[in-house]
Amino acid sequence: MNTKVVGVVPxxxxxxxxxxxxxxxxxxxxMIIHTCKRALLSKTLDDVYVATDSKEIQEVAESFGIKxxxxxxxxxxxxxxxxxxxxxxxxxxxxxxxxxEPLLYPDHVDKITQPLIDDSxxxxxxxxxxxxxxxxxxxxxxxxxxxxxxxxxxxxxxPHFYMKDHQYFWKLCFIVPxxxxxxxxxxxxxQTPLEILEDNHFLRLTENGVKIRLVEIDQAKxxxxxxxxxxxxxxxxxxxxLIEEYx
Numbered sequence: 001m002n003t004k005v006v007g008v009v010p011x012x013x014x015x016x017x018x019x020x021x022x023x024x025x026x027x028x029x030x031m032i033i034h035t036c037k038r039a040l041l042s043k044t045l046d047d048v049y050v051a052t053d054s055k056e057i058q059e060v061a062e063s064f065g066i067k068x069x070x071x072x073x074x075x076x077x078x079x080x081x082x083x084x085x086x087x088x089x090x091x092x093x094x095x096x097x098x099x100x101e102p103l104l105y106p107d108h109v110d111k112i113t114q115p116l117i118d119d120s121x122x123x124x125x126x127x128x129x130x131x132x133x134x135x136x137x138x139x140x141x142x143x144x145x146x147x148x149x150x151x152x153x154x155x156x157x158x159p160h161f162y163m164k165d166h167q168y169f170w171k172l173c174f175i176v177p178x179x180x181x182x183x184x185x186x187x188x189x190x191q192t193p194l195e196i197l198e199d200n201h202f203l204r205l206t207e208n209g210v211k212i213r214l215v216e217i218d219q220a221k222x223x224x225x226x227x228x229x230x231x232x233x234x235x236x237x238x239x240x241x242l243i244e245e246y247x
Contacts, residue, residue, distance in 0.1 A: 003093060003117050004046050004090065004091045004092055004093070005045055005046055005092070005093040005094075005095060005113060005117070005177070006046055006047050006091040006093070006094055006095070007039045007042070007045045007047070007048040007094075008048075008051050008069075008089070008094055008096055008097065009032065009035055009036055009048065009050050009051065009098075009099045010051045010052070010075075010078035010081040010082050010085070010099060011032050011050055011052045011099035012052060012053055012054060012057070012073075013054045013056065013057065017226055018225065018226060018229075018230065021100060021224055021230065022052075022054075022057055022100070023056065023060060024224070024230055026102055026230075026233060026234050026237050027234065027237045027243065029064075030060055031100065031102045031224060031230075032060070033064045033066065034102035034104075034243075035097065035098075035100070035101050035102050035104055036048050036064075036066045037066075038102075038103075038104045038106055038242060038246065039104060040246075041106035041242070041246065042107075042110055043106070043110050044110045044113045044114070044117070045109060045113075047091075048066065048067070048097075049066075049068060049069050049085060050066055050067070050068040050099075051068070051069050051071050051081045051082055051084070051085035052068060052069075052070065052081075053071055053073035053081075058070060069088055071085055076191065076201065078096055078098060078099075078174075078201070079176075079183065080186065080201075082094060082183055083183040083184060084187065086180050086183050087184065089180075091180060092179065092180060093113065093116050093117070093177050093178070093180065094183055095112075095113055095176065095177040095178075096174070096178065096183070097174075097176075098174040098175075098223060100224040100225065101174070101175075101221075101223050101224075102224065102233055102237065103221035103222070103233060103236060103237065103240065104175070104221075105217075105219070105220075105221075105242070106242075108127060108173070108217045108220065109175055111127075111215055112125050112126065112127045112175045112176075112177060112215045112217065113125070113175075115213050115215060116177050116179065122211075122213045123178070123182055123210055123211060124178045124179070124182055124205060124210055124211070124212045124213070125176070125212065125213040125214070126150065126172060126173070126176050126213075126215070127174075127175050127214075127215055127216075127217045127220065128142055128144075128170040128171060128172060128173060128214045128215065128216055128217070129171055129217050129218065129219075130168045130169075130170065130216075131168060131169045132166075132167075135157065137156075138225055138226075139155070139171050139172075140153045140154065140155060140198075141153065141154055141155075141157060141158050141169040141171055141172075142158075142169075142171070142172050142214060143159055147213075148213060148214050148215075149211045149212060149213055149214065150211070150212040150213075150214055152206070153172055153198070153200055153202065153203065153206075154200075157169060170214070171220075172202075173217060173220045174202075174223070182205065185208075186204065186205070189204055192204045192208070193207070194207055195207065221236065
């Protein structure tokens with residue numbers, strides 16, 4: 001029997017650093033539509049939903065044939081929003097895909113989700129990619145154990161290359177498959193100390209004892225957090241061949 005896997009793309013208009021970014025135009029399409037259309041090209045996902053508290057985002061999504069679920073406006077992060085949305089979804093695995101990833105590669109979704117399909121013991125997984133930029137607090141660096149499970153993630157540069165020259169860090173990529181039970185459980189937990197300190201809501205899982213399997217991916221593109229990111233993505237999209245598959 002095949003495992004049912006659904007993608008959820010949380011989106012809101014009130015972004016702190018770039019308000020309205022979910023609907024920002026990129027080569028003729030709103031950003032959130034690029035993300036959803038590319039996710040739908042995944043071989044693993046059976047369906048994709050936008051989870052939002054915005055009627056405007058819902059209307060735009062549905063005008064492009066993307067299913068949507070309205071959620072509370074009081075969620076603190078995408079995991080909480082995905083957790084509410086998954087109550088209305090019949091699926092064993094729910095993949096939280098950040099809405100600000102318009103250059104998402106469908107095969108990354110497949111690769112990061114595959115461990116949960118292959119091994120019933122794995123509860124949550126997440127992408128990582130090699131990263132060499134130092135002192136970039138907007139990027140989450142990760143350290144892992146010998147099983148490739150996350151030990152800790154920080155905005156700081158970890159591990160600290162104290163005894164030798166810096167080579168590369170592991171940067172988290174926010175394609176995050178969960179067994180549905182953990183997204184539902186996420187809503188029951190209060191915010192945790194390290195989650196608040198690092199402003200990284202995925203630490204709520206690790207602080208509650210949930211192991212996160214890390215999966216290496218190559219050529220992960222930037223997410224859109226700032227006006228500068230948006231301009232860079234607009235330029236990159238012009239050279240991107242995948243867009244031809246969903247325009």
